[in-house]
Amino acid sequence: MKFKNLNRQYQTLKPAIDQAVREVLGSQDFILGEHVRKLEKELAAFTHRRHCITCASGSDALLLSLMALNIGPEDAIFLPDFTYIAAASAVQRTGAIPVFVDIDPVTFNMDPQDLECQIERIRKTTRFHPKAVIPTDLFGLPADYGRILPLAARHGLHVVSDAAQSMGASFQGQPAGSFGTLAITSFFPAKPLGCYGDGGAIFTDDDRLAARLCRLRSHGRAAHSKYLHVQAGLNSRLDTLQAAILRCKLQAYAPEEQRALQQAARRYASGLKGVVQIPAVMPGQISAWAQYTILLYDANQRRQVQQALARNGIPSMVYYPAGLHEQPLFRDLPRPPQGYPRSEWVSQRCLSLPMDPYIREAEIDLICRVITETILGKDSKREGEDAHGRKPGV
Numbered sequence: 001m002k003f004k005n006l007n008r009q010y011q012t013l014k015p016a017i018d019q020a021v022r023e024v025l026g027s028q029d030f031i032l033g034e035h036v037r038k039l040e041k042e043l044a045a046f047t048h049r050r051h052c053i054t055c056a057s058g059s060d061a062l063l064l065s066l067m068a069l070n071i072g073p074e075d076a077i078f079l080p081d082f083t084y085i086a087a088a089s090a091v092q093r094t095g096a097i098p099v100f101v102d103i104d105p106v107t108f109n110m111d112p113q114d115l116e117c118q119i120e121r122i123r124k125t126t127r128f129h130p131k132a133v134i135p136t137d138l139f140g141l142p143a144d145y146g147r148i149l150p151l152a153a154r155h156g157l158h159v160v161s162d163a164a165q166s167m168g169a170s171f172q173g174q175p176a177g178s179f180g181t182l183a184i185t186s187f188f189p190a191k192p193l194g195c196y197g198d199g200g201a202i203f204t205d206d207d208r209l210a211a212r213l214c215r216l217r218s219h220g221r222a223a224h225s226k227y228l229h230v231q232a233g234l235n236s237r238l239d240t241l242q243a244a245i246l247r248c249k250l251q252a253y254a255p256e257e258q259r260a261l262q263q264a265a266r267r268y269a270s271g272l273k274g275v276v277q278i279p280a281v282m283p284g285q286i287s288a289w290a291q292y293t294i295l296l297y298d299a300n301q302r303r304q305v306q307q308a309l310a311r312n313g314i315p316s317m318v319y320y321p322a323g324l325h326e327q328p329l330f331r332d333l334p335r336p337p338q339g340y341p342r343s344e345w346v347s348q349r350c351l352s353l354p355m356d357p358y359i360r361e362a363e364i365d366l367i368c369r370v371i372t373e374t375i376l377g378k379d380s381k382r383e384g385e386d387a388h389g390r391k392p393g394v
Contacts, residue, residue, distance in 0.1 A: 001354060001363055003315040004190045008358035009257075013248055020244035032218075033240030039247050040201075046167075046254065047177030049203040051210035054238035055217045058164045058186025061200035062090035062134070064236060065160050065182045068212045069132060071096050076128035078118055078157075080110040081323040081343040083136040087162055088324050097128055097333060100325050105342045106280045108138045108293070108350075112147035118336065119155050126334055132158040137166030137176055139319070139352070140192060140288035141281060145171050145179045160184065164200075165290035167193040168258045172284045177203045187238075187246060192261075192288045193253055195242040257357035261289040264359050268292050271368030275375055291319060292355040294371075299348045301375065306351065308374040314367055317352045 010017065024035065036054055044052040055061050071077065073095035079087045081100035088098040099122055102114040110133075119130050133152050135143035143161070152159045159180030163169075166176035167185050177183045185191070187199030204210055215221060220233030265287070269278050277295035281287050296302040302318070309316050323343035324330055353367055 001314050003317060003354050004356050005354075005358050006189060006194075006356075009249075009252075009356070012358070013252055016248040016251075017245055020248050021241060024241050024244050027240075030240050032237055033243070035240050035243040035247060036238055039238075039243040039250075042247065042250060043177075043201055044203065046250065047175050047183070047203050049178060049183075050205045050207070051203065053202045053204075053210060053213040053217065054243065055200045055202065055234075056236040056238060057198040058184060058188060058191075058200040059086045059090060060217075060234060060236040061184035061186070061202050062087050062160070062162070063093055064213055064216050064234065065184055065202055066090055066094045066096070066132070067216055067233075068182070068209050069158050069160075071131055074127065074129055075131040076122045076126070077132050077134060078115055078130070079134040079162075079324075080136050080138070081325050081340045082108060082320060082346055083138060083162075083324065084164075084320065085324060085327065085329075086164075087134045087136065088330065091134075092329075096131065098324070098330065099128075099333075100323070100330075100335070100340060100343075102340045102342050103346065104144075105346055107141055107144070107282065108346060109141060109143045110135050110148065111342070112144055112151055115148065116151055116155075119157075121336060122334075130155060130157055132160055134160045134162050135180075136162040136164075137169060137288075139279065139293050140166050140169055140290035141279070142166055142169050142171035142176055142179075142285055142287075144282075146284075149179065158182070163203075164188075164191060166288045167191070168253060168261075169288035170286045176288065181206065182209065187242065190290075192290050193246065193249060195246050195249070197239075197242055199238045199242045199246070201238070253357075258288070260357035261355070262286075264355060264357070264364060265289050265292060267361060267364045268353070268355075268368065271365060272371060275368075275372050289355055291317075291352040293319065293350050293352045295346065295349045296351060296375075297349070302349060302351050305371055305374050308370050309367065312366065312370050314370065315354060318350060319352050320347055320350075322347050 040052040075096035077091045091098040161180040161183035163176040164186035169176040183203040187195040216233040217236045220231035222228040
């Protein structure tokens, strides 16, 4: 069994993908070609945005977004402590400081209440100026934009939505990628909408920012002159081959693969409810299920479950084994006296299971059976109890 079975997807889409690749090879139109322009229009429509600007990776999408907003030294950028390092690294590359925010232990996303506390702490105790917030839609579940957006507006902060894991998700009827001054995504192969290499995109409704981003991704080059450069930029362009592949995948992803992901999540929930803490999806939210992440009783139980899964040929991953504040790169940053207890609690207990639109029902059933037998025993009949032997709510 594979953690993400990309080969099954390729075999399903093979005729369309192979034809698209042949078209690009035949045209020799490799950089910012016609497929790139068409993909940008299709993704803008998919996210309900005026503009989509593609680039070389999700990490570059974050950095370009911060550059477009003129983020720099003395600025403070707020992001969740429990997430991948890409956003925090992008902040540091601008000369600003990342300020970590604790999470909601149920959704794994940024806690808006702690966000407000961190904004006030930075204003009162440091020389840094709060400038932007980067909520991450972790594991495919949108952040709490209903609280984060008005909070950011009240404090005069830009919102850069990190939708790298949530393409296809929605919050209160609005698609992931539609929130914030800017939103970004990644086309890393394992993402919900992934290519066969690296790639990324930025979404915005702001014409001025869109024009600036187009310059920044091409060495700061002016729009109508190949060798006139008006600002420092990057070499960060999505190649036409990846764009052609993504167009095929986008057509399959919406809605066929999205429907399959929801069905897989429901089957997992049915098989694991009462055994472990299953992922929560709040009212008004639809997850893209980039990962199916459960919580175990403690790190020891997680290790036992991982070992049992491995004995049965089932891969699993720990996303993430530590909060960002525990990374050596960030240990010298100012942090709150209470630390990040919820981020640490989740990092010791979380476990991500195989999840993709092509996972089979029998595979999910096997995974659920191995986990249940490991935790409750092969002969257990304690239906409705959790991993601690307690009824839900007790």
